[in-house]
Structure formats: C-alpha cells, structure tokens
Amino acid sequence: MALVLPPLVCLVAAAILFASTSGTAAPPAPGQAAAPAPATSGPAVPDSGDALLSDAYVLAHPENSPERVLMTWWQDMQFNDPALAYRNLSRRLRARIGAAEFAELASGAADGLRGIPRVVSVMRRTPATARVRLALRRPRMGPSIGRTIVMVRDPDGWRVDDLRYLQEVAAAAGAATQP
Amino acid sequence: MTAPGAHGAGAGIRGLAAASAGAAPWRAGAAAAGAGCLLGAWAASDPDLAAALMSVAVALAAAWLLAEGLCLRRGASATALLGTGVGFLVAIPALLVAADPGLIDLPGTSLQASLALYAVGLFSIVAGVRLGSALPVRREPPLGGAVAVPPLSLRRKLLLAAVPAGAFVAFLASVGGPAFYFRNLDSTGALTAGKTYLIWGVLAGKYLVLARIGLRWQAGEGATRAQKALLVLSLLAVGAVGARLLVMIAVLQAGFLWLVLRPPSALAWKRLLPAALVLLVVFVGLGELRRWQSLNTGTSFPAYLAETGIERFPATFVNQYADAIRLGMIVRSVVPEQAGYEYGKDLVRVVLQPIPGGIRPELSRAPALQAAFFGYADTGNALPLPVVGLIQLGLAGIVVLCGLLGLMSSLIDRLLHPRLRLDVLLALVGAATGTVILFRGSLPNAVAFTLMDVIGFFAAARAVGARRSASRG
Numbered sequence: 001m002a003l004v005l006p007p008l009v010c011l012v013a014a015a016i017l018f019a020s021t022s023g024t025a026a027p028p029a030p031g032q033a034a035a036p037a038p039a040t041s042g043p044a045v046p047d048s049g050d051a052l053l054s055d056a057y058v059l060a061h062p063e064n065s066p067e068r069v070l071m072t073w074w075q076d077m078q079f080n081d082p083a084l085a086y087r088n089l090s091r092r093l094r095a096r097i098g099a100a101e102f103a104e105l106a107s108g109a110a111d112g113l114r115g116i117p118r119v120v121s122v123m124r125r126t127p128a129t130a131r132v133r134l135a136l137r138r139p140r141m142g143p144s145i146g147r148t149i150v151m152v153r154d155p156d157g158w159r160v161d162d163l164r165y166l167q168e169v170a171a172a173a174g175a176a177t178q179p
Numbered sequence: 180m181t182a183p184g185a186h187g188a189g190a191g192i193r194g195l196a197a198a199s200a201g202a203a204p205w206r207a208g209a210a211a212a213g214a215g216c217l218l219g220a221w222a223a224s225d226p227d228l229a230a231a232l233m234s235v236a237v238a239l240a241a242a243w244l245l246a247e248g249l250c251l252r253r254g255a256s257a258t259a260l261l262g263t264g265v266g267f268l269v270a271i272p273a274l275l276v277a278a279d280p281g282l283i284d285l286p287g288t289s290l291q292a293s294l295a296l297y298a299v300g301l302f303s304i305v306a307g308v309r310l311g312s313a314l315p316v317r318r319e320p321p322l323g324g325a326v327a328v329p330p331l332s333l334r335r336k337l338l339l340a341a342v343p344a345g346a347f348v349a350f351l352a353s354v355g356g357p358a359f360y361f362r363n364l365d366s367t368g369a370l371t372a373g374k375t376y377l378i379w380g381v382l383a384g385k386y387l388v389l390a391r392i393g394l395r396w397q398a399g400e401g402a403t404r405a406q407k408a409l410l411v412l413s414l415l416a417v418g419a420v421g422a423r424l425l426v427m428i429a430v431l432q433a434g435f436l437w438l439v440l441r442p443p444s445a446l447a448w449k450r451l452l453p454a455a456l457v458l459l460v461v462f463v464g465l466g467e468l469r470r471w472q473s474l475n476t477g478t479s480f481p482a483y484l485a486e487t488g489i490e491r492f493p494a495t496f497v498n499q500y501a502d503a504i505r506l507g508m509i510v511r512s513v514v515p516e517q518a519g520y521e522y523g524k525d526l527v528r529v530v531l532q533p534i535p536g537g538i539r540p541e542l543s544r545a546p547a548l549q550a551a552f553f554g555y556a557d558t559g560n561a562l563p564l565p566v567v568g569l570i571q572l573g574l575a576g577i578v579v580l581c582g583l584l585g586l587m588s589s590l591i592d593r594l595l596h597p598r599l600r601l602d603v604l605l606a607l608v609g610a611a612t613g614t615v616i617l618f619r620g621s622l623p624n625a626v627a628f629t630l631m632d633v634i635g636f637f638a639a640a641r642a643v644g645a646r647r648s649a650s651r652g
Contacts, residue, residue, distance in 0.1 A: 003313050006203075006210035007305040010240065011578070013217035014298035017233070018574055020221060021292040023511030056355040 066151035112169025233294035234277035240301035241270035255438035257611035264615035293507030300565030307585020321598035329644035346380025373536030384413035386639030518545030605636035
C-alpha cells in the first residue's frame with residue numbers, strides 16, 4: 001500500500017476535480033449537439049486535369065457516409081445516368097419531383113457537374129442531417145468555388161436533399177444558350 | 180544529481196535515474212506538488228488559473244511516469260517509453276493550451292474538464308506502475324554462455340523476404356495502384372481501412388530485420404551494412420502503407436532493442452538524440468505534406484510551409500498531431516449527458532477485431548458519440564485510453580483501464596532482461612512499445628496492433644534462428 005500511496009493521493013485529488021468539472025462551458029441550444037463535428041477534408045483531387053469522377057476516388061470516401069453517397073450521386077450525374085441518381089435523392093425530394101422532371105434538370109445541368117468536387121468539411125448538427133461542403137473546380141474555369149449540399153439520413157441510408165446547385169447551374173446554362 | 184565520473188546527456192539521465200531509484204522522498208514530493216496543483220485548481224475561481232494549475236499537474240504526472248521508467252535499466256524500460264509518449268501526446272499540448280486557450284476552438288466545451296480527465300488517467304497509470312513493481316513475477320531463465328548467430332541459407336532468406344515484398348505489392352494493388360495511392364496520402368485512413376492483414380505482412384519486413392539484428396547485438400556484434408540498408412527499406416515500406424505512427428513505433432522498437440541489448444555507453448544518447456530530432460522532423464514534415472495535399476491550396480509545398488504551416492504550427496500540433504486534449508474536451512461535453520456509457524462495448528469490439536473489416540459485425544454507437552468522433556471517417560479518430568475509459572464506464576472506467584496499462588508496463592519491465600532468449604525478448608519489446616499504442620490508439624485497433632507486434636516479433640525471431648542461437652549458447 002505504501003508503494004501506491006503517493007500516486008493515490010494525486011488520483012483522489014484528480015477524481016475530486018473530475019467530479020467537480022462540467023464538460024460543457026455553456027448549455028447547448030435546443031436540438032443542437034454541443035460538440036461540433038471535427039473539421040475534416042476528403043480525399044485529394046486525383047488529378048487537376050481530370051473532369052470526371054473515378055470509382056477509386058468515390059470509394060476513397062468512407063463507406064456509409066453522406067459524402068460517399070454524394071460522390072456516388074455526382075458520378076451518376078456526370079455519366080448521364082439520371083435514373084440511378086434519382087434513387088439517391090431523399091424521399092422528400094422524390095415526393096416533390098418526378099424522375100422525368102429530374103432527368104430534364106440533370107440534362108440542363110450536365111456542364112456544371114464536370115470536374116472533381118473535393119469535400120472540405122462535413123457538419124452534422126443532428127444524427128439525421130449533414131451539410132457537406134464542397135470545393136468545386138471545373139475544368140478551365142479558374143479558382144475553386146464553394147458550395148454546401150444538404151444530405152439527410154432516410155431509413156435506407158444517406159440521401160441528397162438539396163437541388164440548389166443543380167438548379168443554379170441549369171439556370172446558368174439556360175441563360176447562356178438564350179439568343 | 181549526477182553519478183560520480185559521469186558526463187554528458189547520458190550521464191545526466193543516468194544520474195537522474197540513480198537519484199530516482201535511490202529513495203522514496205521524491206515521490207512524496209511529487210505527490211504533494213501534484214495534489215497541491217489539483218486542489219489549487221479545484222479552489223481557484225479564475226478558470227485560466229485553474230487550467231494552468233491542472234496542466235502543471237498533468238505535466239507532473241507525465242514526468243513522474245518518465246522518472247519511474249528511468250529508474251530501470253538506464254531508461255530502457257516500457258515505463259520510460261510510455262512516460263515519453265504521454266509527455267509528447269498529452270503534457271506538452273496541455274501546457275500549450277493552458278498558455279493559450281484560443282489554440283483549440285471548440286465553443287461550448289471545457290478545457291478544465293479535459294485536463295481533469297487526463298489528470299485522473301495519468302495518475303492512474305502511475306499508480307498501476309507502482310502496484311506492478313510490488314507484484315511477484317516468474318521470469319524466463321536467462322541464457323548462459325555466449326550467444327552465436329546461426330547462418331541462414333539463401334533459400335530461407337528469399338522465402339522470408341517474399342512475405343513483406345508480396346504483402347507490399349498486394350497492398351498497393353488493393354488501394355488503386357501506387358500512382359493513385361501516393362497522390363492521396365491525406366486519405367490513407369480511408370484507403371487502408373480493412374487491409375490490416377496486408378499491413379501486417381508488410382510489417383513482417385521490420386520484424387525479420389530487427390530479429391536478425393537483435394541476434395547480432397545479443398552476440399556482442401554490430402549490425403551489418405546490408406542489415407542496416409534492409410532496416411531502412413523496411414521502414415520506408417512501413418511508412419508507405421499509411422500512418423506515421425507505425426514508422427515512429429518501428430523506430431522506437433529499433434532504438435529500444437538497441438538500448439536493451441547494447442553495452443552501456445554515453446555514445447548511445449549522442450546517437451539517440453539526433454535520431455529523435457530526425458523522427459520529429461519526419462513526423463511533422465509528413466503530417467504537413469498530408470495537410471497541404473488535403474487543403475489543395477494551389478501553392479507549392481515549400482511556399483505553404485513557409486507562409487502557413489510554420490505560423491500555424493502550435494494550433495496544428497494541439498488540434499491534429501497531439502489532439503488528446505481536444506478529444507478530451509469533446510468527450511466530456513458529450514458523455515454522459517448526450518450519450519450514455521457503453522459499459523464495456525469496446526471490449527466486445529476488441530474480441531471482434533480479428534475478423535476482417537468487410538465481414539466484421541459493427542456494434543452501434545450512441546448517435547451523439549457517432550456524430551462527435553466518427554461522423555466523417557470511422558478510421559480517423561483514434562481515441563486516447565482515458566477517453567475510451569470515460570466512454571465505457573465514466574470515472575471508474577478511466578481508473579481501471581489506465582491503471583491496467585500502468586500495471587502492464589511495470590510487469591513488462593520486470594520480465595525484460597538482455598539475456599532472455601531473443602524470441603521472448605522481442606515479444607516483450609513489441610509489448611513495451613504497445614503501451615504507447617494502447618494509450619493513444621482506440622482500444623480495439625491498439626490491442627490488435629500490439630498483438631500483431633508481439634506475435635510478429637516472436638515468430639520472426641524464431642524464423643531467423645533465435646532458438647538455435649540460444650541452444651548453441
């Protein structure tokens with residue numbers, strides 16, 4: 001006992017301190033996790049000259065993560081497969097937009113989806129939603145732009161719940177082709 | 180206090196060890212200082228003063244652990260390794276953050292709560308070490324007479340070399356080829372997930388070369404040039420398969436084996452200190468390279484290093500390289516208020532860990548815990564042992580897990596002896612460095628990697644003739 005006594009004295013003092021300290025400096029806002037998710041970044045863009053997502057790049061994102069589903073969805077769009085991409089939309093969006101209408105939107109936005117999006121961070125305020133921040137550098141289009149895509153966790157996994165970027169590029173493409 | 184006739188850094192350390200071993204008063208003094216700091220922090224109304232006192236107590240616990248280790252075999256002990264690791268991973272960041280709390284930007288969390296967590300953890304380790312020093316152990320009988328290095332046939336050498344070489348090729352093929360892999364070093368965590376057995380195969384190169392070198396050291400000879408070159412090659416291969424921690428552990432194992440087996444000399448420290456500096460530069464340099472890749476800034480690496488990397492180094496250090504304090508702040512804000520204790524679920528994960536990742540059943544986590552630590556990448560959040568202890572069983576979990584780590588470290592030191600048969604000795608070296616891995620890695624991964632090292636070293640030493648060398652001796 002005498003051997004262990006000196007560190008035990010400190011251990012008891014540390015335990016008292018541990019019990020008296022609170023983990024949160026201020027109460028969290030209702031419905032919001034107190035600890036923000038750590039800032040993260042996804043795999044580096046494989047090659048600045050590439051315009052299309054490769055399978056290896058998509059698979060480099062963690063399995064069952066919102067960013068993996070987003071990259072899969074993005075790749076489906078790049079390879080002109082709106083039917084498959086439609087399946088990765090959230091239930092909420094699929095209730096609002098039909099497959100044909102989505103295919104039309106995807107066709108109009110095709111040019112804006114070229115290039116390799118890079119995940120800058122993933123913010124998960126609640127277990128069921130994630131905001132994936134992307135740096136987008138389209139070929140021959142100068143510096144990267146930043147966009148945030150909202151993902152939701154449906155019963156069948158993470159799904160895209162945000163068509164703002166698609167609508168943005170489709171609108172820009174439409175304006176460019178106006179006489 | 181310096182031993183008579185001694186000089187230089189090595190002599191200073193030996194002197195400190197001799198002073199530490201001599202009597203208990205220094206322990207009573209350390210206990211008084213530690214408890215004084217902690218109770219002072221408890222009574223302090225100024226949070227900055229409380230944090231400063233607590234960081235001093237944490238640093239004192241790490242120094243105490245190191246001093247306990249230095250008492251044994253000129254510092255060639257598992258406890259000294261653990262003390263050094265804890266100093267680098269917890270004590271230095273604690274002092275840095277206490278001096279500038281703005282280095283970690285986590286609103287809504289508490290630095291003091293994290294420091295209290297580590298104070299409990301580190302003093303539990305020290306208590307475990309002291310307890311272990313009193314327990315009876317049965318040592319393997321030491322070798323008698325001179326140890327001879329048995330020759331290896333060319334066929335056997337080629338056969339043994341095929342294991343790490345084959346594993347390395349298979350590993351690169353499984354991660355999309357060398358070009359893709361080396362351009363994505365910032366994502367090695369995701370890319371190497373589920374490839375532990377291939378990594379073990381690559382690690383076999385390290386085991387085999389160190390075992391062969393160990394035989395020569397035990398016989399009183401130096402390593403040959405070819406062995407040194409192979410050691411460097413095996414370290415490069417280990418570095419290529421991912422985590423910098425694996426390279427650091429490999430270098431630590433080589434240095435530790437050297438300290439255990441080679442005759443005492445002040446020259447040792449003259450070699451080890453520059454090696455430690457090189458290690459630090461490699462660790463930080465590789466980390467910054469990965470960071471530069473992930474940020475995709477558009478500037479060259481040297482420009483990034485000069486303009487951003489060096490200036491932001493203290494913040495990068497406490498948030499990325501040695502993020503134990505940061506992780507402590509997060510866990511205390513989540514457990515137990517938002518996520519309840521897991522009551523030993525991690526122990527079940529330890530048991531399941533040998534099953535390959537693709538088919539291993541995943542045990543669920545509380546959503547708040549998942550969001551805080553595993554939201555982005557399940558592979559990227561190695562949790563220190565005190566954090567794991569808190570998640571499992573609160574204060575009791577920290578005390579039990581950290582106390583067991585201290586006990587393990589102490590028992591390894593009591594079993595370790597330079598005249599042990601090399602297969603047993605190398606297994607103990609693997610376990611000794613494993614104490615650092617167990618402290619810093621998430622429990623299931625850390626137990627797996629420690630066992631891989633212990634088994635790998637034991638098998639490699641037998642494969643290169645440890646038993647024949649012992650029987651000849």
